[in-house]
Amino acid sequence: MNPLAAPDHKDDFKLKDTKPQLGERWPHGGPRGGGGWISSERATSTYDLVEQMFYLYVRVEKAKDLPTNPVTGSCDPYIEVKVGNYKGKTKHFEKKTNPEWKQVFAFSKEKVQSSLVEVFLRDKEIVARDDYVGKVVFDMHEVPTRVPPDSPLAPQWYRLEDPRRRDSKVKGEVMLAVWMGTQADEAFPEAWHSDAASVHGEGVFNIRSKVYVSPKLWYLRVNVIEAQDVEPLDRSQLPQVFVKAQVGNQILKTKLCPIRTTNPMWNEDLIFVAAEPFEEQLVLTVENKASAAKDEVVGTTNLPLHSFERRLDHRPVHSKWFDLEKFGFGALEGDRRHELKFSTRLHLRVCLEGAYHVLDESTMYLSDQRPTARQLWKKPVGILEVGILSAQGLLPMKAKDGRGTTDAYCVAKYGLKWVRTRTIIENLNPKWNEQYTWEVYDPCTVITLGVFDNCHLGGSEKPATGGGARIDSRIGKVRIRLSTLETDRIYTHSYPLLVLQPSGLKKMGELQLAVRFTCLSLANMIYLYGHPLLPKMHYLHPFTVNQLDSLRYQAMNIVAVRLGRAEPPLRKEVVEYMLDADSHMWSMRRSKANFFRIVSLFSGVISMSKWLxxxxxxxxxxxxxxxxxxxxxxxxxxxxxxxxxxLYMFLIGVWNYRFRPRHPPHMDTKLSWAEAVHPDELDEEFDTFPTSKQQDVVRMRYDRLRSVAGRVQTVVGDMATQGERFQALLGWRDPRATSLFVVFCLIAAVALYITPFKIITLVTGLFWLRHPRFRSKQPSVPSNFFRRLPSRADSML
Known part of the structure; x- marks a missing residue:
């Protein structure tokens, strides 16, 4: 029994069916617009995978002809929108009587208890209380309802009123628009929300929902061919040089030229990842190995990436010669460094390759299999729609004012498109009800959704664990493979959010989703199943495993940097978690999980052999x-x-149709070997690289790793031994054994030639099915002969 996961909690790790009220009818117009209800077809045409949430929107455009303060002689205006106990404020302008705000406020209808909408115009005061200038009041029952795709409601000028004055009218007007809408409104993402009223300053930008586009990534292939006229600083010795290439923070080097010469040759490929727009340059440096501890720069050149040819297929790229520059010291200029052109040249073949799919994530969870170049894209075969409904039972991720709280948001990634929901403040059961759409070019892809706790709201929150790191905490992740979904069916499930922590497997809550995969062309989709998974160049010019690991890591860093520039930023810890940055790291748990996957894979064959x-x-x-x-x-x-x-396989397939999966796949704790993992193995998995543990702990883990690796080594050696024995049958390593086998082959060929095939098969089958009374407990003659064959294990040290 695993001490880290209680048995009564195992049901919490399963997928649960939900029945949310999706695409319900909703009011349109109101009394001012004629009232009534719109048809359900229109209400559910574009936003039908979420529950409708109504908001009162107040758009504050601008003001004009505002009165000045009789004391200061100026006006520092700002707008305060009040609905019940909720207040929202615009920024204030100094000494401006015609300000423009262009800001939208959204108040959740279910939390509003007031029947009035009050818009106050105030004058900002530094010392005293802000002066009240005037206000505009709206009756909630008179507010019209707007439903997209209706055009936005036109703002109007409203005269300010002051009930304290007899005529009630004051100088100045405010342009406003007030309407009732849903989360499908265009103003929703940029609006100030009443449930986030406690967030101020820069934190306001970090709670908004956004759609991000991952940068277009290219492979930069630099084929370093040769150099001419390399001149070292010490001309008494011939140079032994190599080329160092750098793009941003990516640095690669060619091998050292094996001979000392002024015209070295390499013909070596260096592969980089570059993102549009190309901001970095390709910096090439030729360096001479002056000594074991010193490399001297011979020459350098900077080449802009946009000047290189973009290769869309396997056609060859023309090579070019590039002049190098070096730095020296002039006799007339003292110690001042200056550039000197000289005759050293570098022969290169450089191109940007867009016919590959740049791996920005693990190949197990590909969400986009198209090449980079848009010219090679084909038409989409389907549409993926995801409604991010809510989360239930989230655990407190940080402490605020002495109590646990969570500020949750959800991130979804598929293809080049990333989406981020708005942050729900201080709520362990947040409701987002946001719907997003992606075009699908290959159904054999995966969409990844992750839930995070926002730690960048500008408050005094502290992580619940007591640490001081200001990074968005992981709450959990969900993956859904599109090919496992039936077309045109809405899947509504609650997915457990599971996180493996140093203390063990922990359920952080549940994420409720509504997913629909719509097929646009069944013929094109079936056509895809007979074609390669990746673009053509992956097979014509494949990369090595080491190159793929390096390129994937560099691509992830580039994506993290580019998405971190957005507002609000999608931070590096979020990108790394969504792209499974640590999936390549070794752990005992993953090794066990993969081993038992193999055992499960062969369990059917083993069962069949036992039955036979x-x-x-x-x-x-x-x-x-x-x-x-x-x-x-x-x-x-x-x-x-x-x-x-x-026919037998057909019947098995038809029989298994009754037991087909009824829901999308989800995180399997047993398959991941997360329920029965040992605490020390978890501690090892979460250790840093290089390790930060004490020497005795590292020694114990190293000895354990040697023990496990020894067993793996033995199994691999046994498999190699069996293969080498098959080779030895006709390899004459054992002349007597090969002679016997060759003679046997001759006799068998003659016997099979003169004997009908039916008779041979019948005799063989009857001999194999003979009664145990006629069987010997000793190994058979062929088995004894095969085990005596030599292998190359005798030649190993």
Whole structure:
């Protein structure tokens, strides 16, 4: 029993069916617009995978002809919108009587208890209380309802009123628009929300929902061919040089030229990842190995990336010569450094390759398999729609004012498009009800959704763990493979948010989603199943495993930097978690999980072999007799063998249709070996790289790793031994054994030639199915012969 996961909590790790009220009818117009209800078809046409949430929107455009303060002679105006107990404020302008704000306020209807909307114009005072200038009041029952795709409500000028004055009218007007809408409104993402009224300053920008586009990534292939006229600083010795190439923070080097010469040759490829727009340059430096500890710069050149050819197929790229520049010291200029052109040249073949899919994530969870170049894209085969509804039972992630709280938001990634919901402040059961759409170019892809706790709201929150790190905490992640979804069906499930922590497996809450995959062309989708998974260049010019790991890491860093520039930024810790940055790291838990995956994979074959063994051993005489009958029928009619096999598989497929999965796949704790993992193995998995543990702990783990690796090494060696024994059958490493096998092959060829195939098969089958009374407990002659064959293990040290 695993001490880290209580058995009564195992049901919490399962997927749950939900029945949210999606696409309900909703009011349109109100009394001023004629009232009534709109049709459900219109209400659910574009935003039908979420529950409708109504908001009162107040758009504050600008003001004009505002009165000045009689004391200061100026006006520092700002707007305060009040609905019940909720107040929202615009920024204030100094000494401006015609300000423009262009700001939208959104108040959740279900939390509003007032029937009035009050818009106050105030004058900012530094010392005294802000002066009240005037206000505009709206009756909630008179506010019209707007439903997209209706055009936005036009703002109007409203005269300010002051009930304290007799005429109630004051100087100045404010341009406003007030309407009732839903989260489908265009103003929703940029609006100030009443449920985030406690957030101020820069934190306001970090709670908004946004759509991000991942930068277009290219492979930069630099083929370093040769150099000419390399001149070292010490001209008494021939140079032994190499080329160092740098793009941003990516640095690669060629091998050291094996001979000392002024015209070295390499013909070596250096691969980088570059993102549009190309901000970095390709910096090439030729360096001479002056000594074991010193490399001297011979020459350098800077090349802009946009000047290189963009290769969209496997056609060759023309090479070019590039002049290098070096720095020296002039006799007339003292110690001042200056550039000197000289005759050293570098022969390169450089291109930007867009016919690849740049791997910005693990190949197990590809969400986009198109090449980078848009010219090679094909039409989409489907539409993916995801409604991010809510989360339930989230655990407190930080402490605020002595109590636990969570400021949750959700991030979804598919293809080049990333989306981020708005942050729900101080709520363990947040409701987002936001819907997003992606075009699907290949159904054999994965969408990833992650839930995070926002730690950049500008308050005094502290992580619940007591640490001081200001990073967005991970709450959990969900992956859904599109090919496992039925088309045109809405899946509404609650996914458990599971996180593996140093203390063990922990459920952080549940994420409720509504997912629909719509097929645009069934013929094109079926056509894709017979074509390669990745673009053509992946197979014509494949990369090595080490190159892929390096390129994937560099691509992830570039994506994190670019998305971190947005407002609000999608921070590096979020990008790394969504792209499974640590999936390549070794852990005992993952090794066990993969081992048992292999065991499970061969369990069917093992079960079949056991069943056949029981048939041969006559454990159930009736089954064995029936097998004999089937065997005789197939021998008499050999043309039925292949049809029988395919018919059997067809029947199995039809039978298994009753037991097909009814819901999308989700995180399997048993498959991940997360429920029964040992605490020390978890501590090792969360250790830094390089390790930060004490020497005795590292020694214990190293000895354990050697033990596990030793068993793996033994299994791999045994498999190699069996393969080498097959090679030895005709390899004459054992002349007597090979002679016996060659003679046996000759006799078998003659016997098979003169004996009908049916007779051979029948005799072989009957011998294999013979009764245990006629069997020997000793190994058979072929087994003894095979085990005596030599392998190359004798030649290993």
């Amino acid at each position: 063994g029981e048939v041969c051993q006559w454990k159930n005489p009736l089954t064995t007799v029936l097998f004999h009958v089937l065997f005789f029928i197939l021998i008499c009619y050999p043309e039925l063998i292949l049809p029988t096999i395919f």
